[in-house]
Amino acid sequence: MTSYGMVFDVxxxxxxxxxxxxxxxxxxxxxxxxxxxxxxxxxxxxxxVSRTYLPTICNHCEDAPCEKVCPSGATYTRDDGIVMVDGxxxxxxxxCAVACPYDMRTQIEETQIKGGLFGDGxxxxxxxxxxxxxxxxxxxxxxxxxxxVDAGKDPACVATCPTDxxxxxxxxxxxxKVSKLIxxxxxxxxxxxxxxxxKVYYID
Amino acid sequence: MANMSLKNVLxxxxxxxxxxxxxxxxxxxxxxxxxxxFCGETGAGLFLTSMLLNxxxxxxxxxxxxxxxxxxxxxxxxxxxxxSWRAMLRPDRSWISRGLWGIIxxxxxxxxxxxxxxxGMVPDAFVMPVYWLAMAGAMMVVVYQGFAMSHSTAIALWxxxxxxxxxxxxxxxxxxxxxxxxxxxxxxxxxxxxLTMVGTVQTIxxxxxxLTILSLLHGAKHGSKGAQQSYELLTKDFLSRPxxxxxxxxxxxxxxxxxxxxxxxxxxTLAAAGSIMFGFCLFRVLIFKAxxxxxxxxxxxxxxx
Numbered sequence: 001m002t003s004y005g006m007v008f009d010v011x012x013x014x015x016x017x018x019x020x021x022x023x024x025x026x027x028x029x030x031x032x033x034x035x036x037x038x039x040x041x042x043x044x045x046x047x048x049v050s051r052t053y054l055p056t057i058c059n060h061c062e063d064a065p066c067e068k069v070c071p072s073g074a075t076y077t078r079d080d081g082i083v084m085v086d087g088x089x090x091x092x093x094x095x096c097a098v099a100c101p102y103d104m105r106t107q108i109e110e111t112q113i114k115g116g117l118f119g120d121g122x123x124x125x126x127x128x129x130x131x132x133x134x135x136x137x138x139x140x141x142x143x144x145x146x147x148x149v150d151a152g153k154d155p156a157c158v159a160t161c162p163t164d165x166x167x168x169x170x171x172x173x174x175x176x177k178v179s180k181l182i183x184x185x186x187x188x189x190x191x192x193x194x195x196x197x198x199k200v201y202y203i204d
Numbered sequence: 205m206a207n208m209s210l211k212n213v214l215x216x217x218x219x220x221x222x223x224x225x226x227x228x229x230x231x232x233x234x235x236x237x238x239x240x241x242f243c244g245e246t247g248a249g250l251f252l253t254s255m256l257l258n259x260x261x262x263x264x265x266x267x268x269x270x271x272x273x274x275x276x277x278x279x280x281x282x283x284x285x286x287x288s289w290r291a292m293l294r295p296d297r298s299w300i301s302r303g304l305w306g307i308i309x310x311x312x313x314x315x316x317x318x319x320x321x322x323x324g325m326v327p328d329a330f331v332m333p334v335y336w337l338a339m340a341g342a343m344m345v346v347v348y349q350g351f352a353m354s355h356s357t358a359i360a361l362w363x364x365x366x367x368x369x370x371x372x373x374x375x376x377x378x379x380x381x382x383x384x385x386x387x388x389x390x391x392x393x394x395x396x397x398x399l400t401m402v403g404t405v406q407t408i409x410x411x412x413x414x415l416t417i418l419s420l421l422h423g424a425k426h427g428s429k430g431a432q433q434s435y436e437l438l439t440k441d442f443l444s445r446p447x448x449x450x451x452x453x454x455x456x457x458x459x460x461x462x463x464x465x466x467x468x469x470x471x472x473t474l475a476a477a478g479s480i481m482f483g484f485c486l487f488r489v490l491i492f493k494a495x496x497x498x499x500x501x502x503x504x505x506x507x508x509x
Contacts, residue, residue: 017223032221039500041225054225056500069355071301072290091290092283094232095300101358102500103228107283137283191498193428194357 003081005171005199007178008055012165015053019157026156028130030112035142058104058142059198066096082144090138101194110136230495238488240277241349248345249375250382261391262383271311299352306344313338346375359495360431370416374484377409381477388473407463414456430498437494455483
């Protein structure tokens with residue numbers, strides 16, 4: 001059985017946010033909506049200061065709390081482990097958003113869709129085509145670019161990462177690159193104490 | 205170097221929606237949802253208390269508060285209100301779904317019960333089943349919101365068994381307070397002994413609510429980092445004044461003093477009920493506002509150095 005997951009090599013991430021931009025392009029995300037973010041954190045004290053970059057994304061948890069609390073059945077898990085949201089079934093109650101420890105759910109607001117990128121209501125052809133997949137008021141999140149995965153490609157953020165800091169693959173295959181990295185470099189899950197069994201790992 | 209850079213990544217502050225690592229507030233359940241919860245618990249609590257006393261004004265008011273008030277505020281909160289009916293589809297796993305079924309049972313059988321009592325429209329064989337189904341629905345409504353919150357492990361302040369307890373206690377406290385207020389306004393509860401009993405129960409419930417709130421704060425203080433942030437917000441930061449003075453002071457201590465030491469009359473009954481309801485409403489809003497998500501990543505913890 002396939003179980004897709006992702007590994008972030010924190011040592012390689014340079015914080016360029018090319019993944020963030022690629023994700024927004026691939027998914028036609030409105031202004032203010034992000035499926036992936038590269039967070040920064042400053043450490044140390046002057047003059048010994050450094051900055052660390054921490055990529056974040058939906059963790060597609062095996063025991064996804066967002067799926068458990070969804071009252072309408074809009075959130076579901078595919079056979080390959082990708083947690084999906086069916087926008088047609090979502091009622092916008094926000095249960096998933098308060099249940100997700102990773103803050104990876106976003107509500108599509110009317111102003112974001114109708115105002116467009118420039119906020120004046122004049123949508124570009126790109127926006128007109130892309131926004132048609134969203135319904136105002138519903139919640140959405142990363143789906144590991146499921147269309148690309150179905151076509152045998154990597155998610156857009158992985159494909160675009162210039163430093164190979166993002167690695168995507170099958171966690172159930174012990175010979176896959178992600179499995180080897182997690183095994184060899186002691187991959188750690190974020191907020192593991194929440195018992196959501198995230199399928200995203202961090203290596204250092 | 206990478207190890208060094210990860211070592212002390214700590215997030216002392218809140219970062220909002222920025223691309224920084226740190227604490228974030230939950231922002232999707234806000235005042236309309238808090239008001240809906242308040243209406244649900246108040247209406248169901250009033251209904252339960254009034255049913256036990258066979259107090260028809262309270263029964264009808266309880267149904268209205270939940271059926272109209274709670275529904276209105278839920279629809280105000282909902283992203284896609286026209287599809288709200290879909291919330292009833294997953295009672296097997298979602299407390300929101302179970303709660304909606306509770307509301308349907310409560311309001312549906314509650315209205316049938318009222319019509320049966322007022323106009324004799326319910327056959328004798330169905331009177332008791334309707335009564336108990338309405339009670340069961342109200343019981344579900346008075347506690348499910350607490351379970352819905354405690355089910356969220358993401359927000360440490362909410363992730364405690366005290367949430368459904370506080371829902372139940374506050375619901376029944378609001379119910380007893382409103383029954384006594386209605387009585388003071390000229391809708392008499394049958395029997396002086398019943399009235400005395402309701403007054404005693406109200407005093408016990410205020411004390412129990414105060415104890416629950418203090419336990420909640422104690423748990424948050426000694427909980428995860430997110431819970432500790434919530435504790436700081438509620439006791440020392442910008443939410444502390446409304447919480448300490450409003451929820452605890454006006455909402456519990458003041459009515460406790462009134463109920464224990466002041467003579468029972470129109471003014472003191474209304475003052476106690478008013479301060480209790482004010483504190484309850486504020487509690488619901490502030491508990492939502494103090495909901496803090498732990499930092500998405502804590503590399504210092506993850507990598508153990």
